[in-house]
Amino acid sequence: EMVFSSKDSTITDEDIDRIIARGEEATAQLDAKMKKFTEDAIKFKMDDTAELYDFDDDKEEDKPDFKKLVSDNWIEPPRRERKRNYSESEYFKQALRQGAPAKPREPRIPRMPNLHDFQFFNTQRLNELYEKEVKYLVQTNQKKDTIGDGDGEDEVEPLNEEEQEEKEQLLEEGFSTWTRRDFNTFIRACEKYGRDDIKSIASEMEGKTEEEVQRYAEVFKERYTELNDYDRIIKNIEKGESKISRKDEIMKAIAKKMDRYKNPWLELKIQYGQNKGKLYNEECDRFLLCMVHKLGYGNWEELKSAFRMSPLFRFDWFVKSRTTQELARRCDTLIRLVEKENQECDERDRQARKDKKNMTPTKRPSSSSPAMDSPMQTPSKRGRRDGSAPSGKRRRR
Template identity: 85%
Template sequence: MNTGGLLALIWLLLQNQLLRCIREELLVAGKFDVCVTSFEMAIKEKSTLRRFSWRYIIIDEAHRIKNENSLLSKTMRLYNTNYRLLITGTPLQNNLHELWSLLNFLLPEIFSSAETFDEWFQISGENDQQEVVQQLHKVLRPFLLRRLKSDVEKGLPPKKETILKVGMSQMQKQYYRALLQKDLEVVNAGGERKRLLNIAMQLRKCCNHPYLFQGAEPGPPYTTGDHLITNAGKMVLLDKLLPKLKERDSRVLIFSQMTRLLDILEDYLMFRGYLYCRIDGNTGGEDRDASIESFNKPGSEKFVFLLSTRAGGLGINLATADVVILYDSDWNPQVDLQAQDRAHRIGQKKEVQVFRFCTEYTIEEKVIERAYKKLALDALVIQQGRLAEQKTVNKDELLQMVRFGAEMVFSSKDSTITDEDIDRIIAKGEAATAELDAKMKKFTEDAIKFKMDDTAELYDFDDDKDENKFDLKKIVSENWIEPPKRERKRNYSESEYFKQTMHQSAPAKPKEPRIPRMPQLHDFQFFNTQRLSELYEKEVRYLMQTHQKNQVKDTIDVDEPEVGGDPLTAEELEEKERLLEEGFSSWSRRDFNTFIRACEKYGRNDIKSIASEMEGKTDQEVERYAKVFKERFKELNDYDRIIKNIERGEARISRKDEIMKAIGKKLDRYKNPWLEMKIQYGQNKGKLYNEECDRFMVCMVHKLGYGNWEELKAAFRTSPLFRFDWFVKSRTTQELARRCDTLIRLVEKENQECDERERQARKEKKLAKNITPSKRGGRQPTESPTQQKERKQLSMDDYANSGKKRK
């Protein structure tokens, strides 16, 4: 694609043939200027993209790399680039560490340590607060170019947020009260944060719709009707709001965190006849694009777009909508802001109205208030430099949230849903929102001026005073009815239901005998499966035949039929119990995988080390299992792959031992190897590392062990020998490992040459010893048969010559 003289290569998720074509023909140096791709393709095709030295890398939605340990963040750091640019609407979502992660990506040399970054901006007292603020501004100013939508697009219509509060239906009150009664001790006296979080989640489900609990929806048969609306306060409010929005030609985005709630909303929209689209975490890429295109096309009849807050709140342009309904609020206000910006963005022609639904006198009120306060504090980090570390909601805050409004819930069982007109509800919501905004403005001003009391909590709620604390035990008067989770039945068949109901009046079938079930036997538990199956089959066969005999006996008065099978004998029962005990029934798949990984790491013979990796298993248990594994590993389904992996690991261990022996042999030739050791480089010395560095490396590997590259790197950094050697101190662990492998090859080659010279010397010494006459016996060296023959021939010639002379 040509864009003003630039050749842009658009490389998104494509089929394999197209990918191959792009990779081989288009993605070639000199054939393109700009490559536009997705995060998924950047990860998938990293080996291809890493071949280039990129002038610029520009990442949109850059908060996706806020976690430096994520796969995407690690992949992005692999690319060789001259310049880096991050574009994001939320540089700070949760805490200061995420801001460091982005800065570390931009300049890893400067922002190398998260701990140092935290120390820079740590507020220890009021005296150094102003200094910290100035320091923050100094650090961020060169790297942060902040632009608001109002700065870029002067004609962008405003955004107006209104909190619409609504009461609870009778069914909601019943479930809300029951949820509090279930964990009464935790709510009244406090408990673990995990349990409180679970209670908070269940209460929020109840605020959204009671049909999220299984058994709450009337049925079977499950039919859509007015009960879907009247049993939830928010649905009543939505049912009043949507006709008014439809009348004025608005188009609506509805966000919720719960995908099962989107199922209920989908049923409601079909019941009312509204056309809609939907995106959640299970929506595929093609369906997602098709839904967005269908909603945004000119003259589209789609009125509502259902989206899950997390899946649909990023990277989507839905500026054709002008109303955003947040059916429930996220703990993190930045997520809700991202959701609102799907409509309030450049290209929007109308004023955007945001309606945030809130169930009155419930946990939701405090969740929204906390979110507003968190948003105000987050803004101070970028705008004012305030660096109050944002923590997750703690146990005390959760307890206050759960308790809030409980007295109102228990005091009345009746519905508190208002019958007021929607205009009146919106007017009340605007007044409540203005009041909350004023409260937040004062909170922000106090935070900027550092007026906050040292002992005050950031999220300080009105009802956390001890004098206002009430005892829920005194309020509770009814028995607990446990609400189970709701599972949506999407494919319910009414005809099938009535068919089953008609059959219920039929005469009951005779009760089947209780068949003993064979326990689930896995291959890695090493049971004698064949023999156990035979015993169980025999037992079942006898029971079934006995049952058939009893049936015949009850219905027809005939002679007792002969039973074909025999029951298990006492010896067989004992054998069955013994076979069940011989297997490793307590070993789970997780235990087996841990055992295999430990065998790869330490070798099959190091039982003690293997046992140290196994949780909940004694050394004797592991030794017994290892013995059986060695004998019967071929019974495993995938034993070829498992044994190959173990042997590969054992080969690594063996190779490591060889390396350590080779280095030890080299060092033994010197009295002080740290100073005297020489390395025979031959022709491959290289120019980057000097001999002192190599000597230190070999000696440290001998001391630390081969493979401990982090410790080796730390040794170089702390050693006074290399205090000013920037090159060595800046090497990565991978580079040190490569250099070390090169040195080990040289050491092994030198050891081979030494061994060869020693063998040759021993051989020459032995040969010389054989040639020299022995001092003790004075014996002549033995003659070879050829020498003896020559000597005899000479003697005979001498004898013949002497005879001739005599004649």
């Protein structure tokens, strides 16, 4: 400060060298300090040697902690409690209940299990055994409560060992593991496959083996009248079985039609009569019947995809745009024509066999007429019988 405040005449070279040396010393200290900070930043190291906001030397360590003082001396206010309403009847009820002696616990009456009609239990006999057991327990409880001998009432005996074993056996004979869902699945499978196709029915049942389904089907066939709505159930099953039999008849009729041709895909012909449609041609109908014979009746989605994939109808947009319902109706129409044709063929064959059978007896009397007409024999035959030959044969000899 003295150097900077003095005049030029009083400043010497020593003063300037001293100022430069002090500046270099301060610069070296700052460089060393910054170099240390740079090394710590590169190494991700933070020490407590320096503080970011270290502006003054006064530390706040000696200042009191206000939060700690408040938390130590805090007094919580009292909690708000809801006002309770007291009931005299409730009080006396509790008081009397505590004072009364505890009664001995009565034996628990067994509960009758839920026996559904589709589980095929012997409900009548189980109810009889259950009522007998309940009467005995009720009577024993009444004897404990009443005073006296009670000879006026007939004493009921408990279930003996044979009746207890019979009860357990009857509970095992029923289908306790079958639920309402299993029963409905079984009925739908019977409608779809028929009551005799146990293997297909078992494939529809979840969690049931083929032996269990076989046993249930046998009991169902014998005791289906015990169901509450058995008329509707049997009617639906018979309706499904009639559809199955009709499907078998259709497949047999188509197979009979196919057997008359060596290559039905090219040679099959349909006798339309006078009601031939204008939309479907003969090639389309031939392909439809052959595919139904191959895929089976009722697989309309597969039939539709077969028409779309076939190269024969690549540009036939009418056939490729038909729905499954339209293809099913056309198939039913062709099946009626095939059945009519098969019926006519059967009638012709029957008539031919009948004519052949009638022709054979007419030939027999013509060949045996000379023997039958013995009084009208010719002289030549009479001579043969007498041992003489005709005159022509004599000349040859």
